Amino acid sequence: MVEPDHHHFDTRALHAGQRPDPVTGSRAVPIYQTTSYVFDSVDHAAGLFNLEVSGHLYSRISNPTVAVLEERLASLEGGVGAVCTSSGQAALHLAMVTILNAGDHVVASRNIYGGTHNMLSLTMPRFGVTTTFVDPRDPKAFAAAIQEDTRLVFAETLGNPGIEVLDIAAIAEVAHAAGLPLVVDSTFATPYLIRPIDHGADIVIHSVTKFLGGHGVAIGGVVVDGGRFDWAANGKFPTLSEPYDGYHGITFTEEFGTAALSMRARAEGLRDFGGCMSPTNAFYLLQGVETLPVRMARHVENTLRVVEMLDAHEAVTWISHPSHPSHPDHALATRLYPKGAGAILSFGIEGGREAGRRFIEAVELASHLANVGDAKTLVIHPGSTTHQQMSREDLAAAGISEELVRLSVGLEDPDDICADLSRALRVSQRA
Amino acid sequence: MRFDVAGRSVLAATGAVPIDRPEVAGAPIVVLVHGAGMDRTVWSQQTRWLAHHGTRAVAVDLPGHGGSDGPVLGSIFELATWISEVSDALGGAIHVVGHSMGAFIGLEAAAEFPNKISSLVLMGLGAAMPVHPDLQTAADVDDPLAADLMAGWMHGPDQKFGTHPTPGMSMTGTARAIIETSPSGVLAEDLKLCAEYDGAIAAAAALTCQATLVLGRLDRMTPRKSAQPLVEALGHANVVELATSGHAPMSEEPEAVRAALADHLFATAD
Numbered sequence A: 001m002v003e004p005d006h007h008h009f010d011t012r013a014l015h016a017g018q019r020p021d022p023v024t025g026s027r028a029v030p031i032y033q034t035t036s037y038v039f040d041s042v043d044h045a046a047g048l049f050n051l052e053v054s055g056h057l058y059s060r061i062s063n064p065t066v067a068v069l070e071e072r073l074a075s076l077e078g079g080v081g082a083v084c085t086s087s088g089q090a091a092l093h094l095a096m097v098t099i100l101n102a103g104d105h106v107v108a109s110r111n112i113y114g115g116t117h118n119m120l121s122l123t124m125p126r127f128g129v130t131t132t133f134v135d136p137r138d139p140k141a142f143a144a145a146i147q148e149d150t151r152l153v154f155a156e157t158l159g160n161p162g163i164e165v166l167d168i169a170a171i172a173e174v175a176h177a178a179g180l181p182l183v184v185d186s187t188f189a190t191p192y193l194i195r196p197i198d199h200g201a202d203i204v205i206h207s208v209t210k211f212l213g214g215h216g217v218a219i220g221g222v223v224v225d226g227g228r229f230d231w232a233a234n235g236k237f238p239t240l241s242e243p244y245d246g247y248h249g250i251t252f253t254e255e256f257g258t259a260a261l262s263m264r265a266r267a268e269g270l271r272d273f274g275g276c277m278s279p280t281n282a283f284y285l286l287q288g289v290e291t292l293p294v295r296m297a298r299h300v301e302n303t304l305r306v307v308e309m310l311d312a313h314e315a316v317t318w319i320s321h322p323s324h325p326s327h328p329d330h331a332l333a334t335r336l337y338p339k340g341a342g343a344i345l346s347f348g349i350e351g352g353r354e355a356g357r358r359f360i361e362a363v364e365l366a367s368h369l370a371n372v373g374d375a376k377t378l379v380i381h382p383g384s385t386t387h388q389q390m391s392r393e394d395l396a397a398a399g400i401s402e403e404l405v406r407l408s409v410g411l412e413d414p415d416d417i418c419a420d421l422s423r424a425l426r427v428s429q430r431a
Numbered sequence B: 001m002r003f004d005v006a007g008r009s010v011l012a013a014t015g016a017v018p019i020d021r022p023e024v025a026g027a028p029i030v031v032l033v034h035g036a037g038m039d040r041t042v043w044s045q046q047t048r049w050l051a052h053h054g055t056r057a058v059a060v061d062l063p064g065h066g067g068s069d070g071p072v073l074g075s076i077f078e079l080a081t082w083i084s085e086v087s088d089a090l091g092g093a094i095h096v097v098g099h100s101m102g103a104f105i106g107l108e109a110a111a112e113f114p115n116k117i118s119s120l121v122l123m124g125l126g127a128a129m130p131v132h133p134d135l136q137t138a139a140d141v142d143d144p145l146a147a148d149l150m151a152g153w154m155h156g157p158d159q160k161f162g163t164h165p166t167p168g169m170s171m172t173g174t175a176r177a178i179i180e181t182s183p184s185g186v187l188a189e190d191l192k193l194c195a196e197y198d199g200a201i202a203a204a205a206a207l208t209c210q211a212t213l214v215l216g217r218l219d220r221m222t223p224r225k226s227a228q229p230l231v232e233a234l235g236h237a238n239v240v241e242l243a244t245s246g247h248a249p250m251s252e253e254p255e256a257v258r259a260a261l262a263d264h265l266f267a268t269a270d
Helices: A009-015 A042-049 A064-077 A088-099 A114-127 A139-145 A168-177 A252-273 A279-290 A292-312 A330-336 A352-362 A392-397 A414-428 B047-051 B076-090 B101-112 B133-140 B145-153 B171-180 B186-196 B200-206 B224-234 B254-268
Strands: A081-085 A105-109 A130-134 A150-156 A182-185 A203-207 A221-225 A316-320 A344-349 A378-380 A405-408 B002-005 B008-013 B029-033 B056-060 B094-099 B117-123 B210-216 B238-242
Touching (some): A009 A064, A009 A292, A064 A221, A064 A279, A064 B171, A081 A252, A088 A114, A088 A182, A088 A203, A088 A221, A105 A114, A114 A130, A139 A168, A150 A168, A168 A182, A252 B171, A279 A292, A292 A344, A344 A352, A352 A405, A352 A414, B002 B076, B029 B076, B029 B101, B047 B056, B047 B254, B076 B094, B076 B101, B076 B186, B101 B200, B117 B254, B133 B145, B133 B186, B145 B171, B145 B186, B200 B224, B210 B224, B210 B254
Parallel strands (some): A105 A130, B029 B056, B094 B117, B117 B210, B210 B238
Antiparallel strands (some): A081 A221, A316 A344, A344 A405, A378 A405, B008 B056
16 A cells, blocks of 8 residues: 655654745745735735735734744644744634634633633633633543533643543544544653544644743644634534625635634634734744654653662652552553653652651752653752642642642653652652 | 535535625636545635635536535536536636546536537546555555545645645645545546546547646655646647645645736636
């Protein structure tokens, strides 16, 4: 049987979305640091503004450097297109406002990034969008929470911080049976470890800041449109399936079909909310994406070493990473993530909150900060930082105990990472 | 918009410009016809532009494709007859812009129903369209490999990496999604119709209307040389060759295709 004629993942991570600049021959993606673009004619300008022809007109809507990153991420995820945003949270917001209206309802995993939990539980209700949170391991809970006014299902492929492994196909089946799209945040996994669209997800969002960018130098997000969801099938998504006065009565599903969501997200969402990515940030993030396969393989390799070390350490009371046999999703992770289930793990320290504080203050190589997915090893105490706005009850429901420490394993020599953590663990046990 | 043909609903993109709007009354009707396993949206780089440049553009979903009622029709001749019925439903002779299988349909319709077809613009076609047996085999069982093969073969080498004329879009990703979301069995039936049709030369020789061929020099599905017998049979056809296009010039070189359409339509408009 003949093979498909396309390049493999590692090659596309370096090349997709770009050809050498035809004018200068520049091999690297140039930074098009410009706000705007000269029109060929009045007719050309009118055509761009009216979605008659494609091209760049203003960098809030699109930019050539950003477009390379967008097309590259769409290629890596297997989507029809992508829209980059100023941050991962802006990506989630863009996806939501493109699909939802006041009065709509969301069913979401309860084991998600604290900022996302805040957005869904505290902020979106002010705009008439409510959310029911459910156990991400229970497809029946998703099904039971779906209401007449539910318009999307949301979860993280690898939960933050507990690394709950989402059975994407099972949750997609629940969502699709109700005529709803499944939106996943796959920041912790990256397309190197899993491509959610292949498993049935409809929209994939990322904080590109994390492993995709990989070096902790630029903030960014992306919405990748899978293009397989039928937005016109049931009348639940009027922003996409009904005429829009913003472009003289255009119906995005009718005119753009599989690209309806990404076209509306850009044409309306970036135009009106303006959460665009800067070209310089896109350039920085592209440098990271180019080495994603190499870095992620090393991230995972180092993580396995760290898990092994922590597992044997007497000060560690428990460890949560899907590679560990004690993790509830170990079997699922083995099936869905043959290259490894990421480089973020959490663990508990003997002595609770105080011991955790001593541990974090004792690490020297690992950095204590609010980020993950850097080339450098990072550590944080979510209960007092990233998830601090969540109530005690919500924290408990999300499996975030007060002693939980989250670790993002970097690319340093694994012996050095293990030595640093081991020493800090010893310090944590001194009363 | 939706309209009925032979009692079945047809979905068409019109660039969001209603074709019955008084301002466009009398403007040329341009019916854009997609290829095997595809839908109306392959013309998204042309439809809305045509609708705002002096024509009534109607990019149709063929029966059983996209949002149009089925079933799929069983031969290029049946589809050509259906196109003649589209002409009736839209209220007058039409210019047909066809891609690949859609080009065969337009060619056959113009030969069989010359009073209903004003002119033709045909792209991505040869005198015959043999189908790779592995593609047909995969399509027969709805194997996603069929979409992968099509998406890879239908674009020129530049599109292996991009870039898409629309910022952020993936050309191969879009092609794959359109094929994957088409109803079960549709691609397989379309490919059989393409492979079985042997009337292109006769239809071309019988043609009385103006025709323009838009041919990609890097077309691997219907190589440029495979169109030469058609060019010769047509005799009077205008031929536009696009240097970097493969089998899908409307996506790969949309501006050049718009220019070819403008040259053709505004020279031949009724």
